[in-house]
Amino acid sequence: xxxxxxxxxxGLHPWGKWGRGFVEYGAVAARAALADAGLEWxxxxxxxxxxxVRGGYPGQVAGATFAKALGxxxxxxxxxxxxxxxxxxxxxxxxxxxxxxxxxAVLVVGADAAPKGFxxxxxxxxxxxxxxxxxxxxxxxxxxxxxxxxxRRMAVHGDTLEDFALVKVKNAASGALNPHARYRRRVTxxxxxxxxxxxxxxxxxxxxxxxxxxAALVLSSLEFAHRHEASEPVRIRAVSxxxxxYPSTVLxxxxxxxxxxxxxxPPERSFRASIARAAYEEAGIxxxxxxxxxxxxxxxxxxxxxxxxxxxxxxxxxxxxxxxxATAPGGRIPVNASGGLASFGEAVPAQAIAQVCELTxxxxxxxxERQITGARVGITANQGLFGHGSSVIALR
Numbered sequence: 001x002x003x004x005x006x007x008x009x010x011g012l013h014p015w016g017k018w019g020r021g022f023v024e025y026g027a028v029a030a031r032a033a034l035a036d037a038g039l040e041w042x043x044x045x046x047x048x049x050x051x052x053v054r055g056g057y058p059g060q061v062a063g064a065t066f067a068k069a070l071g072x073x074x075x076x077x078x079x080x081x082x083x084x085x086x087x088x089x090x091x092x093x094x095x096x097x098x099x100x101x102x103x104x105a106v107l108v109v110g111a112d113a114a115p116k117g118f119x120x121x122x123x124x125x126x127x128x129x130x131x132x133x134x135x136x137x138x139x140x141x142x143x144x145x146x147x148x149x150x151x152r153r154m155a156v157h158g159d160t161l162e163d164f165a166l167v168k169v170k171n172a173a174s175g176a177l178n179p180h181a182r183y184r185r186r187v188t189x190x191x192x193x194x195x196x197x198x199x200x201x202x203x204x205x206x207x208x209x210x211x212x213x214x215a216a217l218v219l220s221s222l223e224f225a226h227r228h229e230a231s232e233p234v235r236i237r238a239v240s241x242x243x244x245x246y247p248s249t250v251l252x253x254x255x256x257x258x259x260x261x262x263x264x265x266p267p268e269r270s271f272r273a274s275i276a277r278a279a280y281e282e283a284g285i286x287x288x289x290x291x292x293x294x295x296x297x298x299x300x301x302x303x304x305x306x307x308x309x310x311x312x313x314x315x316x317x318x319x320x321x322x323x324x325x326a327t328a329p330g331g332r333i334p335v336n337a338s339g340g341l342a343s344f345g346e347a348v349p350a351q352a353i354a355q356v357c358e359l360t361x362x363x364x365x366x367x368x369e370r371q372i373t374g375a376r377v378g379i380t381a382n383q384g385l386f387g388h389g390s391s392v393i394a395l396r
Contacts, residue, residue: 004235005095006225007394009037009218010357013111015182015211015344022052025214026062026111027069029350033107033216038228044218045103046076048094050086050110050349053122062349066109076103084296085241085384086110087215087352088392092239094219104224110349111214118142119210119346131254131385138256142298143207145253147199150301154201157316159304161201163323165192167300168205170328171336175343177369180354182211183343206300211345215353217360232396234363236356238282240391244271254385272309275389276381280311283393287311290333291375292362294355296382296390297340306381307335329372337362337370352390355380363396 011032013025026049034041047070049062063077076097082089087110094106119142121135134140153159169189175181187205195204225233244252245267247259252271269277280286287310295310297303304318312333313321321327327335338344338358341351359378361367382390 003099004222004237005098006220006222006230006233006235007217007356007360008105008220008225008228008230008233009033009035009039010360011036011216012180012354012357013214014180015213015347017116018212020113020212022111022113022212022214023065023069025113025212026066026109026216029111029214029216030066030070030107030109033218037218039105039218041070042073044075044105044107046078046094046097046106048078048080048090048106048108050090050108050353051079051081052112052349053081062109082388082390083384083386084346084348085352085382085388085390086349087354088239088380088382088390089241089388090353091217091219091236091356091392092241095236095239098219098221105218105220108217108219108353109214110216110353112347112349113212114210114345114347117210130256134254134256140256142253143199143202146207146299146302147202148251149305150202150206150299153301153304157319159301159319161193162189163304163319164202164206164300165189166322167297167303168192168342170322171297171340171342174329174337174370175339178339178343181339181343182209182345183339202299202301208298208341209345211347213344213347213350213354215350215357217353217356234360234394234396236392236394238279238391238393240275240279240282240389242274242278242389243387245274270309271387271389272306272381272383275383275391276310276379278389279379279391279393285377285393290377290379292334292337292359292372292378294338294358294378294380295335295340296351297336297342298346300342303335303340310379310381329370334372337367337372352380352382352392355382356392356394359392359394363394
């Protein structure tokens with residue numbers, strides 16, 4: 001068990017396609033988080049930046065890039081990269097610094113200016129890079145993988161196209177209430193079905209877009225929070241950044257093959273399920289104690305998979321949970337009250353941080369029209385390429 005750290009401030013730059021650089025988005029989010037915390041930039045002892053590799057050289061040193069944008073003041077600096085799990089890794093680094101006594105208040109920032117369309121490999125020859133290989137050898141874009149995963153759920157669990165569409169309908173309804181979301185329009189099952197097929201069986205509205213955006217947190221020790229009149233702050237209780245167990249018997253990006261289980265039995269649980277399990281064990285709680293969850297809905301089918309991986313229901317029961325309304329606002333365990341990536345799109349280094357922003361607003365009772373009544377405990381679930389786990393548990 002580890003000690004809690006406080007979430008003193010949260011801030012977002014709205015998601016969209018703004019045509020500006022990621023540093024601007026991150027700086028806007030950082031200033032919003034500082035204002036929310038009631039702190040000055042000079043009060044920050046450390047900056048942890050979540051990198052975006054598409055940002056070129058500045059993106060590789062995001063911590064220093066954001067520190068420079070805010071004005072050099074001597075703070076410690078750290079930069080991390082873990083693909084879509086970069087934000088959780090940044091939170092983990094900030095928490096470690098606070099608990100180690102290296103800094104009392106840490107600013108965590110992630111931002112991205114994503115390319116138009118679906119993600120594609122960068123130029124050059126990189127045969128040692130599994131992400132490059134799956135693009136070049138298989139032509140396996142992200143939507144192709146999402147489609148294969150959807151087909152697997154249909155074959156193994158009997159999920160239907162309507163089940164997938166209902167996920168989009170639910171998330172779009174929540175996103176319509178979120179001023180930071182890129183897409184703020186409700187949709188119907190019929191509209192999802194009528195949208196263009198991208199990677200059969202998934203339609204355009206089943207798959208999240210790529211977006212620009214930024215997110216930031218101000219984390220601190222509880223003692224620092226109390227000195228700054230935050231008597232009951234939202235607290236981060238657990239951060240899970242685990243890796244898979246051998247053998248991996250379910251295909252997962254960016255790998256293009258699985259391990260044989262002929263000699264070694266498969267692990268007790270899948271990689272994604274192990275991410276959540278580690279978070280629960282660290283926090284000393286179980287899924288039955290959750291008030292809400294923010295999960296990584298790259299596609300509608302993948303959101304259903306997270307229901308099972310988080311232990312919100314049994315294996316193969318996700319579609320039933322959805323149809324019962326349990327994961328909608330007002331249900332037993334609302335999922336993606338923010339609108340999820342369906343409403344925001346991917347701003348890769350920012351999205352795991354944005355998930356914690358949403359938990360914080362919900363746990364404070366500050367989420368406006370999308371507020372989950374009585375929210376006390378929330379979990380995020382994300383995943384980065386190359387075996388990067390990502391889950392945060394926050395409570396109040």
